[in-house]
Structure formats: C-alpha cells, structure tokens
Amino acid sequence: MEAVRAVSLKQVAISFEMAGKTRFDAVAATDLNVDAHEFVAIVGPTGCGKSTLLNAAAGLLTPMSGTVEIFGQPLKSLNRQAGYLFQQDSLMPWKTVLENVAIGLEISGVSQSDARKSAREWLARVGLAAFADRFPRMLSGGQRKRVGLAQVLIRNPKLLLMDEPFGPLDAQTRLIMGDLLLKLWSEDRKAVMFVTHDLDEAIALADRVVIMSAGPKSRIIGDFKVRLERPREIGEIRHDPVFNQLHRDIWQALRDEVMTAYRQSSGETA
C-alpha cells in the first residue's frame, strides 16, 4: 500500500461564474500530490490560478469537478488539518499580538492561561517576545508575517498552505523570513504547499517545484525535484551550481508561459 499523501488533487478543475452568465475557467483538470513531510512550491505567472488551487486544498472553495483528498480522506468542507498563511494582512487588528497567536488554541477549548503561555513561547520562537502586547498596526510588515506564522503553527497543523506569504515584503526581509520558515519547518517537516511567483524563493525553500501555465484553463506544465542539501541557508544557496542549473531549466519552461500571460494581459488592456 502506498503511503498516505498529505494532499491529493485528482482531475481538479475550477471555474468561476462571472457577471453576464459567462464562466471563467481558472484551472483545467489538474492532478497534484503532496506527500507527508514534503515541501512543494507552486510557481506560475500572475493570475494563473495558483492561489485557486491552494484554496481548493484549504476547502475555501469547491472545485467544479474532480476530488480533493487530505491525508486519504475526501475533503467535504473546510480543511481542519491545514494551517493557512495568507498573502494579505489577516491578523485581527482589534486583538493584541499575544491574543492573535493564542486564539487558535483558545477556540479549540484550551484554557486561556495555557493558550497564552504557549503563545508566548511561539512569539519567542519567531523573535517577537517583546511585542506580545502590541497591536498589529504597530508592527512592520515582516513582523506581522512572523505573528501570522506563529498564529498558524501554534495549532500544529499537519499541512501548511502558504499563499505568497512573503510577497508584500522587501527583498531582505523575504530572505530572513525564508530562513525562519525553514528553521521552524525542519523541526517536524510538515507537508507544505507554498505558492509563489518568485522562482528563486521556490527553489531555495522547496523539495519540489511545480510550474503552472498561464490562465485561463491553467494546468501543471512542469515538476522539478530540488536536489539541494538541507539545512539550507537561503542567502548562500543562490551561488550553488545545482541551484543555478535548476533555475535555468525551470526558467526555460516558465518563460514561454510568462510571455503568454504578459501578452494576454496587455491585449486585454489595449
């Protein structure tokens, strides 16, 4: 018997109803597997339906056809085993940093004092112990992402879904966040689906890089194993010859799609 997969998308197609009864086919029938303990990055041009696929795995939207299985079980509603890190600010602005991190435990029945104790530990692990009583608006973008990471990981999900989580951050902060993510991930190696448009980031972080074509009806057009040693240092790994070779190979596959996407978007605006 094969090992139970963390995520198994089988012939998943996703469409949206548009105004005027037209239909937008975001993702064509797609197969994608993520093994337990595997870090998979999904890369594609802007608007290719990467996030759509992620939301299907999260149970935030239901595919038109096909099945989504999470650890062998068909997903019927929201994915309770997944932690989701969003691209946009998604902390509750009316709660302090500590309350934001503790809330995931509190609502599942953990006592407030235990939840807060655990939240303080998590804040220390993401380097924000001194910021427990601040409100999110008082933090920088990178700090808010750290809080988001602690908020998600404190629930110890078996699967981590990440939608361009470091997209809004500046280049240096992204490197630091990537290192932090890898450090936390290496402790128990959760299954990860990491959506990004940044190829460097994808190779540096992941075990496998999946390439999606430009939308509409986007599909998977490439699947590359990343044979780089762990633990990795993201700032250093970019000078590794294996990294560069892989980068060239993937870029070859991706370039045509980026151009297609670019032509489509400029055609629409013309």
Next chain:
Amino acid sequence: MNRTLLLSLQILVALVILVLWHLATNTGLFGNPKTISFFFADPLKVAQRVIQWFVSGSIWYHLWITLSESILAFLLGAFGGIVFGFWFARRPLIAAVFDPYVKAANALPRVVLAPIFALWFGLGIWSKVALGITLVFFIVFFNVYQGVKEVSQPVLSNARMLGMNERQLLRHVYLPSALSWVFSSLHTSVGFAVVGAVVGEYLGSAAGLGYLIQQAEGVFDVTGVFAGMAVLTAFVLLVDWVMTIIERRLLAWRGQ
C-alpha cells in the same frame, strides 16, 4: 503653533465676544441698550443666573433628568441598532425586503414624533427616551450594518482556517469589527441622544434643561433662555469629552 499661544488666542475670541456683548447691552455704542438686552440678555445677568441655579441647587435636578434621558436613549437605541444591524447584515433577504421601510423611517423628521410619544408614554422621561432612541437607533444601525458587511475578507478567511465556528466568528470577528464602527460614531450618536432628550423636553415636559429653556421663553425671560443655553452647551461639551476618553480606550488598536 505652540499650545499656549493657541489657547490664549482661543480664550481671546471668547473674551472679545463677551466684551462686545457686554458693551452692546450696557452702553449706547450699538444702539439702545435696553432694546438689545431685551433680545440678547445681559451677559453678567446670564452669568448671575447660572451661578444662582448652581448655588441654590435647583439646576441639578434638571441636569440629572436630561442626563438620564440621554443615557437611556443612547443605550437602548445602540442596543437595538446593534441587534438589528447584525441581523440585517447576516440575512441579506431580510435586508432587501425591509430596505425601503428602513429608508422611509430614517427619512422622517423625528421631531414630528414627539407629540405622539408624549401621547403614548406621557410627559415623563420615557417619551423623551423614545424620541432619542429613534435618532440613535438609525446611526448605530447603519454603522453596525456597514461594519459587519465590510469585515476584511482575509481576516475572515483566516479566522475560519484557524478553526472558528459561526458563533466564534461572531464574537471574535464580526462583533469587534461592528463595534469599532459604533465607537467611531459615538460622538454623533451620543449627541443625537442629547438632542432627542432636549427637544422632547422642550415640546412638553415637567423637568430637564429643555423644559427650563421653554419655561423661560414662555415668559420672555431672555436671561433664563441664554442661561439655559449656556448650561446645555457646557453639558454637551462635558459629555463629548467623556466620550473622547472612552473612545480612546476602546479603539486603542486603531491608533490616532
């Protein structure tokens, strides 16, 4: 501009107005002082009257009545506004069906309701509370409705993914979001609660600041009218100041 200078300029404006007022009602500079003081009262006499009210203690009863009417109108109106605002925002069908009636009710000038409320609830405080409620309710209602509708989508999805059920979403996401809108309209709604109370008193009552002013008008006691207005203004400023303090504490997360 530094604070001291600003404050002195602000005080200067008040002094100039008071001095002009005093000169107009006590000297022949701007015409017959007797006529002018009949229409505009004498500032010193107004001040005397205010002091006399406070010294004799007669004003406290009226202040207390107006204050309790305002507080009751605000609390009940806000409660109703929060409940209905939530209900409408979470049930789009209900909101769509009742939309024209809500708009119609809000369009009605509330003053015309005062005599009806007096008929229904008598001349005591409840007819004024009812008038205040009709003013406060709609402000809070529209703000809560907006607040629930405009909860940020990522915050909501994130809360769902963290495992919140509908009840927990209500408590941790919808309610705080709606309340932040209510608090930011606190000044307006509290102001309207006072307006409801005073207008109600003015149109028919036996106590309160509105009653005091109305009584003075009835006997052409212009000094009494101005003294009443002065106390009312101070009262509203005081209430507004308390609101600012409360707002600052409750909306600390939003910052200035």
